[in-house]
Amino acid sequence: MEFSFTQEQIMFKEQVIRFAAKEIVPRVRDHELKSEFDFQSFRRLGEFGILGLHFPEEFGGSDADVVTTVLAGEALGEAGVDGGLTLSYGAHTFLCADTIFVHGTDIQRRKYIPKLASGGWIGCMGLTEPNAGSDVASMTTRAERSGESYILNGNKMFITNGPLADVAVVYAKTGKDLRHAGISAFIVERGTPGFSAGKNLIKMGVRTSHTSELIFDNCRIPAENLLGVEGGGFLMALQTVEWDRSALMAPFVGGMTYVLKKATAYAKERYQFGRPIAEFQAIKHKIADLKIFIEAARTLIYRIAWCKDQGRPLNHLEAAVAKLFVGDWSLKPANDAMTIFGGYGYCHEYDVERTFRDSRLAPIGGGTSEIQKKIISKLI
Amino acid sequence: MDFDQSATERGLKEAIKDLLSNEGEIQDMNAGSRDQVSYRNLIHKWTKALLPTGYLEMGVRDGKNSTFLLAAQEELAALSPGVFLSVEISSRIVGRLLARCGKGPECSTMLDSLLKGELIGSAAFSESNTSFDQNPTETKASPKGKDFIVTGSKQWVANASCADLIACLADLDGRPGVFIIRAGDKGLSTAEASSSFFATVPFHPVIFEDCIVSSDRAIIPDDPGFLSILKLWEDQILTSLALGLSQRSYQEALAHSKTHFSGGKPIIAYQEVGFKLAEMLTLLQSAQLLAYRAAWADEADNREAEVLARCAKVFCTETSERISTEALQVLGAKGLFEESHSAMALRESKFLQISGTSSERSRVKIGEDVLREV
Numbered sequence: 001m002e003f004s005f006t007q008e009q010i011m012f013k014e015q016v017i018r019f020a021a022k023e024i025v026p027r028v029r030d031h032e033l034k035s036e037f038d039f040q041s042f043r044r045l046g047e048f049g050i051l052g053l054h055f056p057e058e059f060g061g062s063d064a065d066v067v068t069t070v071l072a073g074e075a076l077g078e079a080g081v082d083g084g085l086t087l088s089y090g091a092h093t094f095l096c097a098d099t100i101f102v103h104g105t106d107i108q109r110r111k112y113i114p115k116l117a118s119g120g121w122i123g124c125m126g127l128t129e130p131n132a133g134s135d136v137a138s139m140t141t142r143a144e145r146s147g148e149s150y151i152l153n154g155n156k157m158f159i160t161n162g163p164l165a166d167v168a169v170v171y172a173k174t175g176k177d178l179r180h181a182g183i184s185a186f187i188v189e190r191g192t193p194g195f196s197a198g199k200n201l202i203k204m205g206v207r208t209s210h211t212s213e214l215i216f217d218n219c220r221i222p223a224e225n226l227l228g229v230e231g232g233g234f235l236m237a238l239q240t241v242e243w244d245r246s247a248l249m250a251p252f253v254g255g256m257t258y259v260l261k262k263a264t265a266y267a268k269e270r271y272q273f274g275r276p277i278a279e280f281q282a283i284k285h286k287i288a289d290l291k292i293f294i295e296a297a298r299t300l301i302y303r304i305a306w307c308k309d310q311g312r313p314l315n316h317l318e319a320a321v322a323k324l325f326v327g328d329w330s331l332k333p334a335n336d337a338m339t340i341f342g343g344y345g346y347c348h349e350y351d352v353e354r355t356f357r358d359s360r361l362a363p364i365g366g367g368t369s370e371i372q373k374k375i376i377s378k379l380i
Numbered sequence: 381m382d383f384d385q386s387a388t389e390r391g392l393k394e395a396i397k398d399l400l401s402n403e404g405e406i407q408d409m410n411a412g413s414r415d416q417v418s419y420r421n422l423i424h425k426w427t428k429a430l431l432p433t434g435y436l437e438m439g440v441r442d443g444k445n446s447t448f449l450l451a452a453q454e455e456l457a458a459l460s461p462g463v464f465l466s467v468e469i470s471s472r473i474v475g476r477l478l479a480r481c482g483k484g485p486e487c488s489t490m491l492d493s494l495l496k497g498e499l500i501g502s503a504a505f506s507e508s509n510t511s512f513d514q515n516p517t518e519t520k521a522s523p524k525g526k527d528f529i530v531t532g533s534k535q536w537v538a539n540a541s542c543a544d545l546i547a548c549l550a551d552l553d554g555r556p557g558v559f560i561i562r563a564g565d566k567g568l569s570t571a572e573a574s575s576s577f578f579a580t581v582p583f584h585p586v587i588f589e590d591c592i593v594s595s596d597r598a599i600i601p602d603d604p605g606f607l608s609i610l611k612l613w614e615d616q617i618l619t620s621l622a623l624g625l626s627q628r629s630y631q632e633a634l635a636h637s638k639t640h641f642s643g644g645k646p647i648i649a650y651q652e653v654g655f656k657l658a659e660m661l662t663l664l665q666s667a668q669l670l671a672y673r674a675a676w677a678d679e680a681d682n683r684e685a686e687v688l689a690r691c692a693k694v695f696c697t698e699t700s701e702r703i704s705t706e707a708l709q710v711l712g713a714k715g716l717f718e719e720s721h722s723a724m725a726l727r728e729s730k731f732l733q734i735s736g737t738s739s740e741r742s743r744v745k746i747g748e749d750v751l752r753e754v
Contacts, residue, residue, distance in 0.1 A: 001383060001384070001386070001676060002381060002382040002676060003673045003677070004381060004676075005381065260750065261754050264750055264751055264753075264754040265754050268751065268754070278751050281740075281743075281744055283747070284746075284747025286747075287750050287751065288742070288744070288747045288750070289743070291687070291691060295691050296667075296695055299666075299670055300665070300666055302381065302383075306382070306383050307383070320658075321661065321662045321665050324658065324659070325666050328659075329666075370655070372658070372662075373651075373654070373658035373659065374651070374655075374658075375658075376657075376661055377648065377657055377658045378654075380658070380661060
């Protein structure tokens with residue numbers, strides 16, 4: 001076993017940290033406070049090359065491997081970029097663009113990937129429904145073939161980037177009475193008659209990422225917008241969850257490193273009883289627990305990235321283990337970080353309450369912890 | 381980056397597993413307390429068996445941990461925690477001490493014999509009133525001509541009653557030194573066993589009453605970080621032992637959950653059991669990866685090696701307790717009333733959190749490491 005990064009990977013991570021700290025982080029607090037999506041920062045992510053990092057150069061990407069891609073995500077969090085923007089980036093790049101890239105035709109790739117990689121367009125993925133979350137196969141959104149078109153009817157729920165997206169990858173049932181095998185994936189563009197997004201849902205955390213319902217009311221799309229083959233959607237969804245459980249988790253773990261650095265710096269400056277609180281064992285213990293969590297979590301995430309780089313097609317066990325660990329074991333250190341700041345930790349300007357709120361999504365989004373346990377217990 | 385174990389790592393694990401594949405012998409190794417002679421024979425038997433694999437020598441002369449060594453340690457620790465602990469103290473603590481700091485032909489001869497399994501070593505570091513990396517030890521050494529006189533007592537010394545060599549940490553005019561005392565040397569005695577942890581391993585108080593140690597067997601290092609290195613070696617051993625205990629508890633609970641039926645189906649089919657096992661595996665894999673990364677960092681002289689080793693010690697030893705307690709829950713009455721690995725592992729996980737650098741001290745040190753970085 002060997003855990004080193006290449007010099008290029010290390011340097012690139014440092015570059016991303018510098019870029020994000022200079023160009024994105026100064027805008028975070030204001031946007032977070034107003035729950036506004038930061039279009040400018042999102043576009044800058046595209047210009048810097050992060051949105052399409054792992055796509056080939058001919059599609060506007062940089063041909064990066066998955067480990068480098070994950071490191072870039074970690075770097076964004078480590079620089080202090082909020083969980084909202086990184087969630088939007090994750091949903092855009094990995095759940096939408098990557099699905100089109102991997103399963104789309106050459107025409108579909110050429111039409112959408114460059115726009116998505118540059119940040120000119122925003123993408124989203126519609127899988128979850130009001131009554132079909134973890135149980136994907138029970139979805140009720142339907143796509144009926146009608147000549148050279150499909151007609152979509154149904155609703156999607158909790159869709160990251162939903163109100164903003166220019167293009168959506170939407171999962172719907174095409175096969176009657178079929179569960180997983182009846183799920184297909186489609187590309188739906190904004191402005192298509194019958195397609196609309198609901199209002200932005202007010203959330204506990206990740207507030208700069210806008211989330212909404214997607215509504216399909218006799219939405220007619222060209223048959224050529226089918227991704228892959230009819231019935232192939234479930235496999236696509238399975239492949240995207242690996243991204244969900246690696247690249248999307250990386251900024252969150254990076255965010256914990258950001259908070260650790262902030263908490264440590266604060267503990268050295270904050271005096272109580274005539275000495276910095278950093279000198280108290282209870283504070284050192286909290287800092288240690290944060291460090292231990294971060295080191296354990298990042299190794300799990302690197303492992304999935306590495307597995308993907310080896311071309312191993314489905315790494316469900318590794319992905320579920322990483323997701324479960326990050327989701328369930330991050331809550332205490334996130335809480336500890338806030339406690340180190342005392343009353344200030346409860347205030348917006350110190351950023352830690354934001355991380356605390358953002359962290360609560362980790363055991364819910366991208367498959368709840370219970371679903372990860374279900375997956376793991378079936379595989380062992 | 382490579383998350384797969386190499387063919388050599390896998391080969392070594394297999395070799396150890398094959399050596400110790402006889403279930404009866406493993407039970408014999410893990411059986412209850414025994415007398416000094418039979419314990420010596422047991423350790424000699426297994427050091428001899430391990431000799432062809434190169435296990436005893438790994439990481440001794442360079443004093444480094446490695447993923448290769450950890451793979452082998454994890455395997456042996458899972459098979460027999462007691463034999464593992466005895467062998468590790470002998471080779472990875474006393475052996476490393478002799479290899480790194482020993483001077484002169486006698487140290488070299490002792491090292492060769494330890495690594496051939498001909499001698500058993502013991503490390504007498506702990507005292508009842510002090511932690512050796514915090515305060516000077518109360519055991520004192522003083523020069524007498526070309527020799528040294530060692531006086532004091534040590535507590536909880538593993539291998540003490542069966543060792544050929546006891547490495548005694550003592551204070552020499554405010555500096556730490558290690559003095560190698562041979563079994564039978566005048567003034568050396570062991571008291572009644574103070575613990576039955578790890579079943580086979582005798583832990584004894586050891587008394588040094590004006591023991592004379594020749595300068596050939598005195599290790600007086602110049603390195604100011606010497607005591608931290610000793611702690612690190614101890615912690616690395618305890619980390620790998622924790623992985624072995626966790627692995628075995630998880631496997632025991634998993635096997636039981638698939639063969640024990642309740643309500644007409646194996647209990648793993650119930651979410652309350654299946655989910656417990658999922659959490660156990662998640663913790664086990666998280667602990668393994670962190671420990672292997674720490675071992676790699678040590679081997680690669682990575683600047684984070686020390687803090688990663690501390691993180692791994694805390695996380696792996698605490699994880700071992702949690703996995704074992706959950707395993708016992710899955711095993712139900714069987715785990716409590718019949719002799720189960722998980723019951724033993726639960727108790728011994730506590731030893732791992734206290735021994736070496738305790739979880740509390742480790743957290744303080746990790747906190748200080750992080751504070752220095754920012």
